[in-house]
Amino acid sequence: MHQLISGERLDIRRQFGPTGLESLNLHLGRAPSGTHLWIVAAGPSGSRPAPAQLARTGPGTAEIRLGHAPVADVTRLVIGCSWRGRAGWTGTLTLASLNASPAAADLTVPAASGPADRERTLLLCELYLHDRRWRMRVQGEETRGGPEGAATLLGVPAASLRPPPVPVSPPAVSPDQSRPSPAAGAVPPVAAGTNPAPPPAAQPATPLPPPTSVTQPTGAATPPGSPPPAAPSPTAEATQDSVLTRFQRAWQALLGPAEPAPPTVRATPDTPASPAQPGAVTARTLQDLRRRLDLIAQDLRPAAPLDVTATRLRVRHGQLLETHARILKEARDLEEQRGRLRALNLLAAQEPSLRAVENEIERAVRALQEAVDALATELVTGRLEDSRARLGAEDRYLRGLRPGGDRSLTDPSPAPATPPAVPGATPLQPPAARKAPAPDRPDPADDGLVIPWLNRDS
Numbered sequence: 001m002h003q004l005i006s007g008e009r010l011d012i013r014r015q016f017g018p019t020g021l022e023s024l025n026l027h028l029g030r031a032p033s034g035t036h037l038w039i040v041a042a043g044p045s046g047s048r049p050a051p052a053q054l055a056r057t058g059p060g061t062a063e064i065r066l067g068h069a070p071v072a073d074v075t076r077l078v079i080g081c082s083w084r085g086r087a088g089w090t091g092t093l094t095l096a097s098l099n100a101s102p103a104a105a106d107l108t109v110p111a112a113s114g115p116a117d118r119e120r121t122l123l124l125c126e127l128y129l130h131d132r133r134w135r136m137r138v139q140g141e142e143t144r145g146g147p148e149g150a151a152t153l154l155g156v157p158a159a160s161l162r163p164p165p166v167p168v169s170p171p172a173v174s175p176d177q178s179r180p181s182p183a184a185g186a187v188p189p190v191a192a193g194t195n196p197a198p199p200p201a202a203q204p205a206t207p208l209p210p211p212t213s214v215t216q217p218t219g220a221a222t223p224p225g226s227p228p229p230a231a232p233s234p235t236a237e238a239t240q241d242s243v244l245t246r247f248q249r250a251w252q253a254l255l256g257p258a259e260p261a262p263p264t265v266r267a268t269p270d271t272p273a274s275p276a277q278p279g280a281v282t283a284r285t286l287q288d289l290r291r292r293l294d295l296i297a298q299d300l301r302p303a304a305p306l307d308v309t310a311t312r313l314r315v316r317h318g319q320l321l322e323t324h325a326r327i328l329k330e331a332r333d334l335e336e337q338r339g340r341l342r343a344l345n346l347l348a349a350q351e352p353s354l355r356a357v358e359n360e361i362e363r364a365v366r367a368l369q370e371a372v373d374a375l376a377t378e379l380v381t382g383r384l385e386d387s388r389a390r391l392g393a394e395d396r397y398l399r400g401l402r403p404g405g406d407r408s409l410t411d412p413s414p415a416p417a418t419p420p421a422v423p424g425a426t427p428l429q430p431p432a433a434r435k436a437p438a439p440d441r442p443d444p445a446d447d448g449l450v451i452p453w454l455n456r457d458s
Helices: 012-016 018-022 146-154 236-255 280-300 308-343 351-400
Strands: 002-004 010-011 026-031 035-041 046-049 055-058 061-064 074-086 088-096 101-110 119-130 133-142
Touching: 002 133, 010 055, 012 018, 012 133, 035 055, 035 061, 055 133, 061 074, 074 146, 088 119, 088 133, 101 119, 119 146, 119 351, 280 308, 280 351
Parallel strands: 002 101
Antiparallel strands: 010 133, 026 061, 026 088, 035 046, 035 074, 055 061, 074 119, 088 101, 119 133
């Protein structure tokens, strides 16, 4: 199983194969009860809830068929969930397809303050079309303002993102009301050994006058001799409220006072924001590249100053360090700009431009990684070749110290090969050697000139 982290991007076809485009199953595990899973589709014509032929959702599950996206004029899908409650929870987002290894991401939602039935919204992941290929980006971010904030960000009605209402429980019944009352005309039980009393004679029913409501004005005095107004009898609703109130007070005493909500800070172009950090995957890759560059610098430090190869590698190492710093600065600037656009509710409109910059950063990071690999390979290969040459020289020297010596150094060179004889051809004879003149005698070829030290054989 491929473990996903927040901010990671992957190619749907490369991760899940062709079947991932036909049917991509999504499952949200360990979510609170009553969680509403929703999918919003966006395209050139605007944003709307995903049509049924493109995505089908259920309780914590969804099936996405990206093959129908071009027909529905959809280039982007945002998957999220909404629920009620202020407690934190941890869940798992799993994506799977037929004949492919699944991918999962861990979700951690912190607790929040506010009412117990507070509506909250979490953006799970995003599917978007880039260079005619579907890609996915893991988000795992809670939106501000609940469903209203997510609806404003995505451009859809808030009613489609709201979680289902909390079911109303039946009113509690007090112990006195749970005891059945005797029905009209029922005869009470008679003890054994006693005569039952005769039933009372039936009397004609007298019609009751219609009730008259007399409203006393505010502050009016009660007439003398009239009984005081009767207090209202406690009902089941009042009893339920008192029980719930006592239970909430006891629960609040156990939990302690609620933490105050952190102040909302909106970044504006005039106010400096906190230094933004790049995405999780980009930051981790850049940290790993910086660690490798530091290790390469340690290997290049003890090299001789007149070594041409080491000097060339040091210059390339410095250039890679400068490239790393520029990419890191661009990634931080992008995250800072994303935070400002989110605070100004302009993130949805500028999302294509931000995504294009993110793709360029990813390509630059991959190119830097390949350059660092090439530098490390050349450095290690050169060291290995030098070690091999030194060890070969030591081996030849030690073989020469043996009693028999080194045969490779003392064996005579092989005789030149004699050309094969051709039948019927006269073999070539070497030219006749010139007879050396006698010492101190004139040589006829030299016109009788005698040069003792030249004509003498030494």
